Amino acid sequence: RSVGLGTLREIQISLLECKVCFELFNSQQRERRPQNLSCGHVLCLECVTALSHPVLRKLECPFCRQLCSADGTSHCQVLSDLQQLLLSRSPSSSTPRPPPLCRTKGGPSSSTGLRLRSVFGGWGTLVNPTGIAVLGPSGAVVVVHDGAKRVAVFSQQGRKLNSFGQRGKAVGDICYPVDVAVSPAGCVVVTDAGDKAVKVFTSRGSHVVTVRDSFQLPWGVDTNSGGHILVSDVQAGMLSLLKVDYGQGVVLERRTAVSDLRCPRAVACCRATGNTAVMEHLAEEHQHRRLKVFSQDFQLLHQVDGFSLSLQSSVRLNMSGVAFGGDGDVVLTDSDQGLVCSLGKLQSDPALMPLVGNHLVRPVGLVVLNDTFIVLDGGDHTVKIYSA
Structure with missing residues (x-):
């Protein structure tokens, strides 16, 4: 057979x-x-x-x-x-090959030349990681996971630099982290679904401020070029904007940026254009996802769903994470196929372009730095860095 x-x-x-x-x-x-x-x-x-x-x-x-x-x-x-x-x-092949990555409307996609440069983490070092960000000019990688200290900071060579966020419910503790972001000033922002709060720390782990009683179930988080925090709320179906004085540890403003979203999870802000991308989970049982991209003043610019993308390709795309490239391209992870794909700038019909398809099990998070892709793989609890 x-x-x-x-x-x-x-x-x-x-x-x-x-x-x-x-x-x-x-x-x-x-x-x-x-x-x-x-x-x-x-x-x-x-x-x-x-x-x-x-x-x-x-x-x-x-x-x-x-x-x-x-x-x-x-x-x-x-x-x-x-x-x-x-x-x-399979006598014609020296190894069992995975299925083709994708086919765009123009035919088979070409190789992008991105290769796996380093891998670190693994079970024990990282336990069921869920969110990833990069810390300032140093490029240190920040991961939230289910370890005793919820936030782990690594060099891009995989050396563990720091960890903080003790498991617990005291001030400065973290119950159940879902996502993480880093502000332009270097503060670490964590969404905590355990006590339905957004928590801000310095890069060394000192607690700055906690925002609670404003969310039903905070999930995805990112910061824009002005340092404002954008948080998706799965149960409330909205995207919130927080303005924080990081030095004083106080919230200056909290408002709803986008309402009427359906189970919004992953969030990404483009520092170059000011656009914000939000991933909606429309039907969990059918893995139906929809991506919406908003302008800097939160006007809807584009939307695309996994079904329409699957019509252009040979695989059914299960969008799991989103990020922006430095030039504003929208980049997606696919947790089913083990792929990282680009949708370009979405100014016309999206062209699905595979970027990474090797060694990934279940990518759940992504950061793009120029020609370097830092992928959080929840399948084997690792961080994988690809570059040209």
């Missing part, structure tokens, strides 16, 4: 690649052979060697943190057999 392309891609991502280096297992190459650790997890031989203490010959499993012996690993024959079986059904 033939195996569908979608099934092949799912097998490749879930089973046939090492979740440390994201290279495909290959029994014909010694360093890529899948190895069973004593805890039951599987890594390639090269990663087992790299993670092992050179003298003690022990390593901590990157997934469950159990201490394992490097000399006690064994070849995972099951995965080798599975790979051989798939290859025998």
Whole structure:
């Protein structure tokens, strides 16, 4: 029985690649052979060697943190057999290939030349991450997740610089973070669905101000070039604008920018144009999403939904996150296909252009810095950085 392309891609991502280096297992190459650790997890031989203490010959499993012996690993024959079986059904291919990324109205899209540059995080370092932002000129990556300290700050090389936001309900604590943004002045803004508040911190983690009693369920957040905070409220169906004096820790203004939205979640502000994008979830059971783009004074400029985009492509796009490129292009993540796509500036019919389609499992957040794409992957709890 033939195996569908979608099934092949799912097998490749879930089973046939090492979740440390994201290279495909290959029994014909010694360093890529899948190895069973004593805890039951599987890594390639090269990663087992790299993670092992050179003298003690022990390593901590990157997934469950159990201490394992490097000399006690064994070849995972099951995965080798599975790979051989798939290859025998696809003789023209050296590896099981994922389905084509997308097809625009002009035909197959071309490669953009974006390549995976670095990966960091992983289970334990990040626990079910949900939001990502970049901190000022340093380019430090800020992630909110379900760890004991809800906000984690990394260098783009993956070194952990700081963490704050203790789990709890005291002032300065965070219950259930959903999204994060960074103001032009370098303050970190977190939406907390646990106590229905928006919380602002300095980049070092000192609490600045908490805004509550104004939201039913705050979700997506971003800041514009003036430092104003834009927050989507899923239950209220609105987009709110907050003006904050970050130095004094006081809210100067809170008003409704857009009302009559349907389950608005992801929010992105374009620092270049002043436009704001909001992702609506129209029908969760059918994964029906609609993207609306508003002008600086919150007049509707464009809207497009996943169904109309699917008419132009070979896949049904499940929009999960949105960001703006430096020139105002709208960029989307697709959590089902493991894609990052561009819609251009939406001034005419949107042209779906795949940008990244390798090594992504379930992208949930995105930051675009010039020709660098920083993607938060909720599927394997990592941050992945792509560049030209």
